[in-house]
Amino acid sequence: MAATTFETGTPVGVRRLLGRALPYVVLVVSISPIVLGYAWLVIATFSYRTEGLFPIDAEGNIGGWTLRNWEFLTDPAIWRVTLNSFVLAVGMVVGVGFVSSMAAYSLSRMNFSGRKGFLSLTLILHAFPSVTLLIAIFFVLNFLSKIPGIGSGFGYNTVGGVALVMISLDLPLGIWLMKGFFDNLSWDMERAALIDGASRFRVWWEIIIPLIKPGLAALAIFNFLSGWSAFLIPFTFTVGTRVANLPVYMRQLISDTAPTNWNMIAAVGMFQLIPVLIFFVFTQEMLLSVYAGGAKGGT
Amino acid sequence: MAEAVMGREVARRPPSRWVQLKATLGAWGFMSPAAVLVLVFFFLPVIILFVISLTDLSSSNFSDPLTFVALDNYLRLFRDRFFPKILGNTLFYVALTLSCFNVGMALVLALLTTHISRRVGFFFRLIWLLPRITPSVIYILMWRRIAHQPPFGLINQLLGPFGVEPQYWLFEHPWLFVIMVNGFVGASFGLILFSSAIEAIPKDLITAAKVDGASTWQIIRDITLPQIRWPLLFVTTYQTLSLLTSFEYILLLTEGGPGLYTTEVWALTAYKRALKTYFGHNQWGYGAAWGFVLVIIGIAMSIIYLRVFRFGELVQEPKIDVL
Amino acid sequence: MKVELENLTKRWGNVVGADSMNLDIQDAEFAAFLGPSGCGKTTTLLMVAGIYKPTEGHIRFDGQVVNQVAPKDRHIGMVFQSYALYPHMSVFQNISYPLKLKKVPKDEMQKRAQRVADMMGIGHLMERKPAQLSGGQQQRVALGRALVKEPQLLLFDEPLSNLDARLRLSMRGEIKRLQMELGITSIYVTHDQVEAMTMADRVAVMKDGKLQTYASPDELYDRPSTLFIGGFVGNPPMNLLKVEVSRENGDFHARREGLDLVVPPDRGEKAAGKGKVILGIRPEDLTLAERGTGGEIYVVEPLGRDDLINVRIGEASVHVLADPALGLRIGQSVRLEFNTRKVQFFDPATEQSLLWA
């Protein structure tokens, strides 16, 4: 009895408290670069210049808040690249959503020859690092450019071409994800619809699609974000600012203008981050699961 | 009699083969957009890449007819003065990022975030997701600032008071930042997979071990790790391939520098040779050779995954035969 | 519509869903498929519906082979255990969906859907979504959807098994009444023998993908053709005892340790001299009496109206229905009288009935 009381005395209590706190300390330290990066971005956006995390005014003292970094919003160029970014993002949402939900539907729910083969192919492509193909895709796009009618919309150095490439490279992921949603739907419902007289296309469009809206929404958010943030593919397959999107435009600002105005670039970045953060705040749980299921390429 | 009835029927109804064909055509109707895109942007490029890697195609002889040079590009690749350097860089980069962040850090974070309360754990995982969804250009912009020279850099400002020499961190320690930049993005994948696997471990198992008097460390070693070995293996192999072929962040952060080939990895070499040279001279043929080696590794490794992780067995048979 | 199954077989690799089914269902007949879980009832039904393609064999509707006919052209309606309602559509949209697909004009569609809904007693729920309905109401919607296109064949796949006992009882009656009124040929899949016996004109008993028999409920009960049917049909199930039947002084005796029954000659004759055979007798054909076979009560299970008691006779035990008022206790010695005019005999090797083969 006495021994028990002794063991829970002060020295052990302190150690246990430390043990409790340790995970939090490690976790807080681990996220510090992320938090610092974001903190700097926000501060820099509204100041003349920064040293470390401090806003600095013209005289070199701490202070000097300003909105002049946001003047880029009056530049028509920014709106053109924003539009390009938006078109790319929406193109990804619609393209990947439509194409992959059709393909995934037939892979999940129809019996046809070639099904097994295409399924394995989808799986392989899902793991396959598609960035390695960019060099060759350059030639495919160049070739598309030469086809009259298609070329002006989907060739090299067009938003359509970039969208097409990005949609294609995201397809294996989209198909695999959507297939997971289709696999969980009731077979009886689909059977009932077939007996009621629906064709497979109508079953897909009128019965199945309304039921997997949550899945489509998750895929849409994922694709909107990857289209909106896309850098490598637009950077590789476009030249100049006419078809650049926001990330590429930002990159051009960094390397072209002789004395780089970092604070203005931070503001452009902030501008671009707004939709991303909105999605981040409102769809956290969905994002966590989608990125776990589908995170691909990158690192 | 029955025969006659059947005969009449067969004559009136389309034969079974035709029905089968119709079903297949119908299904491929659904498949066709995906099939065409896969063909044009996966299959065709693999072939094109291989063919080009056998030629000396470059931006200087673009309009001339193709000259095939057999395996010259591949020989040249291995004889390249910087080949050992690039190969070493690639292995160094993959091994360190993988072990320190994509698996190591991810595992530590997963253990920590599942150890504390659910809500707080979820919050930290969410913060860790931020680098992944931050557009790469902005993400790199932040890191450049963090590692910038005095008086701008954040590290200098933070560590200065502790007597750390102010310096241009990105230039002095480029590898440190290449690995951190990629690792902070990469860790979230493993983090999410590991923590959901850890949360799925039956609580009884851990309670039983605690009753037996196991310490936290023993529980991790004897129960948690064995229980999540499949996610561990999956993340390790999957991310090895991703890292091996990724170069976007390095391109944005250092472009392979500072100096000659300091942080240049294989995939970046292929990309720069073929598409983005400083001098506007694109050696498509030579770059394609670098790229095609990665493609072969990619195909081989993805097929191995498919086998090892038996994803094929997740595939269920359709429960409707007709179209 | 007359439905014939001829050698109907469905296989997936090694898995056999249905094995050479041969069956004729007459026009306006109510047929039930009865069997334990996994015996292939749903598989057979889905082949009739056209959802599964038979591996072998033919399905005929009114004499015409329909193997290649699409489900929508088979003039059938189907009701599923899970109801399979379209959750995003209202009751009205659910019921009228088959008509919409047939491009029936709007006002006629409205009229027909309303008529069917009224018939099903859900006319006032037309604007609700399925999630806002009770299980019974959902099943009525499903039934309405199957009926609205005026099918020539109705298929039911365990439609009542998700309902509570009382609702099941009333729906049972309603479905039967509807079917008789409309005169639609129906196939009703169930693993509940009471449903099958009370509703169907004839019952197809299935086991391991094979049709065991196709007979009227009375025949199934009184003249089971196989051991499986004898044991499967009837609740509580038939008592089965290994006995040896022999002829002595013109009487037929069925004997085992502690048991010696004199059985009627017409039945005894067929089992005599065959060595060990299986004797079947239903619990309701056993009565507690002053005289008869002696035994000891092993378990007493009150069922409400009756007590089900398990009586040990030597090594064997039998179930007997007894009046709860008797206040029987475990361990008590009792005597049983066998209604030997109802005994069944089965061959233990082939499991066929020795009486009705």
Ligand SMILES: Nc1ncnc2c1ncn2[C@@H]1O[C@H](COP(=O)(O)OP(=O)(O)OP(=O)(O)O)[C@@H](O)[C@H]1O
């Ligand atoms: N699509 C399928 N693929 C492979 N095997 C199947 C398939 N459908 C059914 N089976 C198998 O065929 C057999 C018969 O199944 P079925 O669904 O017809 O049984 P059931 O009699 O309807 O049973 P229950 O009363 O449980 O509904 C089972 O062994 C089942 O596992």
Ligand SMILES: [Mg+2]
């Ligand atoms: Mg069934």
